[in-house]
Amino acid sequence: MxxxxxxxxxxxxxxxxxxxxxxxxxxxxxxxxxxxxxxxxxxxxxETRDSKPLLSxxxxxxxxxxxxxxxxxxxxxxxxxxxRSKQVPTSAALQEEKKSMLDQRTDLGQTFGTKKAKKAIQDKVLNAIAPQRKPGEDSSPVKLDDASKAILNSIGEVTSTMASREELQAVIDEAKPVPKANIDADEIYDVYRPEELIGTDILNLVPIREWQEKAKHGESIQFRSRYVVSRVQAIASNESAEMRLRVLRYLSIVLLFYLYSKPGRQKGTRQVPPREKLRELLAPAPEAVIENIRRKFSDAGQLRKFHIDLLIAHCCALACIVDNFEVDTQNLRDDLRIDQKMMNQYFHEIGARVKPVKDKTEDRILHVAKLMLPLDFPKQRQIRARR
Incomplete structure (x- = not known):
């Protein structure tokens, strides 16, 4: 000691x-x-009870x-x-005593809360920055303290580089498996031009002479697609509709390409037949046209969900060109073997509007997709903030 x-x-x-x-x-x-x-x-x-010290x-x-x-x-x-136990500094102790119940709950949440709770507390603290007024001067100008200014400056630096809602929507639209639309077009036929949708060279290679000859001589044109069969006779016999006939012929090859593919090993995929077999199935289509379709709508002999969505969206855009931008969706829906709700969604993705129309002659409801200006694309989904 x-x-x-x-x-x-x-x-x-x-x-x-x-x-x-x-x-x-x-x-x-x-x-x-x-x-x-x-x-x-x-x-x-x-000292023990009843004892006295012997020495004092x-x-x-x-x-x-x-x-x-x-x-x-x-x-x-x-x-x-x-x-000696460590003592809490007096100033810190006083500060702890002055903490309100809300501050104590915030501290507990930051210490023991989940990641979601901690993030919510942090967002609430950032959004709760309030200018401090001098006592008794409610109407006087207020000033932010240094900490608040630093936080606001950091928020400003971060948000200055953030994309706007329009830019985010543009990025989303660019990544979608849909044909590229000319949103600045003044006329509806300029939104999806066949020369841009298919390509001028490929479009000129599409064979239409056989269909024109059969239509001219009144012969029946047989095809696997209901959509094609229900339209080919009228379009092929119209000499002024050569471009629409080429688009219809190209669409028929795309439909056959999809219909001849088989479900793949992985769920949601389809397997394309080998090249030789595919050339035989799609004859008399030129090899350049077949290769153009195979490269555009498949990868390594496989159609994944992206390729399937891209193919069906192209079929919708091509059908709008063939039908003068007003399509009865039933035949195309039957060819693609999808339900009406999904068919409507694909047309919506290319900017068309689908409305049910009653056919009085046959007493049934038709679903008609109409492509018109302004285009009606799906909007970016807005998530409502939780309170």
Whole structure:
């Protein structure tokens, strides 16, 4: 025990009101906090019941002024040292006391909350920056503190590089498996031009002479597609509709390409027949046209969901050109073997509107897709903020 310790004496509360002789019999306690890391406490050694000390110690206190000597019993003390616990700084303690219930709940959430709860608390704190007013000056101009300014500056730097809603919508539209539309077109026939949708070179290679000859001589044109069979006779016999006939012929090859593919090993995929077999199935289509379709709508002999969506969306756009931008969707839906809801969605993806129309002659409901300006594309879904 260090020799330079300074002890302070303590007596029970009722010791000061007692007589001096009785006070000496009360339990004396000495305490020292002068050590840097230990607290020392000295207490009188406890005696067993009905026992008296065999040896007592006394000290003499000499008063030089009065010349008197006072003899006082020296009590036997037991000293114990304990490590001092770290004390919280007073300023921090006061700050903790001033915390409101909301602050305490926030601290608990940051400490024990889930990732979602912590993010919600952080967003709430960032959005709760309020200018601080001077006491009693409610109408005076307010100023943000340095911390608030720093947070607002950092938010401004981050949001300055963020894409706008229009830019995000453009990126989403660019990534969609749909034919590229000319959204700046003033006329509806300029939205999806066959030369851009198919390509001028490929379009000129599409064979239409056979269909024209059969239509001219009144011969029946047989084909696997209901959509094609229901339209080819009228279009092939119209000499002014050569471009529409070429588009219909190209669409018929695309439909056969899809119909001759088989479900693949992976769910949602389709397998394209080998090249030689595909050339045989799509004859008399030129090889350049077949390769153009195979490269555009498949990859490594496989149609994945992206390719299937792209193919069906192209079929919808081509059908709009063939039918002068107003399509009865039933035959095309039957050829592609999809339900009406999905068929409507594909037409919506290319900017068309689908409405049910009652056919009075046959007493049934037709679903007619109409492509007109302004185009009606699906909008980016807006998620409502939670309160």
């Amino acid at each position: 260090p020799s330079n310790l300074v002890f302070h004496s303590y007596l029970p509360k009722n010791a000061s009101t007692s007589k001096s002789q009785k006070a000496a019999d009360k339990g004396l306690l000495l305490h020292s906090t002068t050590h840097r890391s230990l607290d020392y406490t000295a207490r009188e050694e406890e 110690h006394y000290i003499g206190i000499y008063d030089a002024k009065s010349g008197k000597l006072q003899v006082v019993e020296a009590k036997k003390m037991v000293v114990r040292g304990v490590v």
